[in-house]
Amino acid sequence: MENAIKYGPEEKPVSVEHRVDSGRLELSVIDEGPGIPTADQSRIFERFYSVEKFRRNEFGSTGLGLAISRHIVSNHGGKISVQCPPEGRRQGTAFVFTLPLVQGAV
Numbered sequence: 001m002e003n004a005i006k007y008g009p010e011e012k013p014v015s016v017e018h019r020v021d022s023g024r025l026e027l028s029v030i031d032e033g034p035g036i037p038t039a040d041q042s043r044i045f046e047r048f049y050s051v052e053k054f055r056r057n058e059f060g061s062t063g064l065g066l067a068i069s070r071h072i073v074s075n076h077g078g079k080i081s082v083q084c085p086p087e088g089r090r091q092g093t094a095f096v097f098t099l100p101l102v103q104g105a106v
Contacts, residue, residue, distance in 0.1 A: 004030070017030065031092050077100045078099040
């Protein structure tokens with residue numbers, strides 16, 4: 001959410017969507033910004049990696065947020081990925097993560 005708000009255009013919304021499928025919860029955070037270049041998408045979950053290194057200090061970024069998110073989701077049995085552009089859209093970025101549901105939780 002923080003990255004979508006921070007890096008997306010001010011006048012565009014940030015959407016959060018969810019669905020339950022095959023015993024898993026899938027959450028998506030979607031912005032309508034310019035997206036992440038294809039060459040960077042495979043590296044954005046690495047520690048200290050920043051797509052826009054020149055803007056790093058402007059936003060106070062350390063390049064750790066997505067790496068930490070990946071570890072948290074993984075430690076809970078889930079997966080996180082990026083879609084750029086998101087399915088069914090022409091622009092923007094979606095961060096999608098899944099988590100297993102606990103029996104009796106839904």
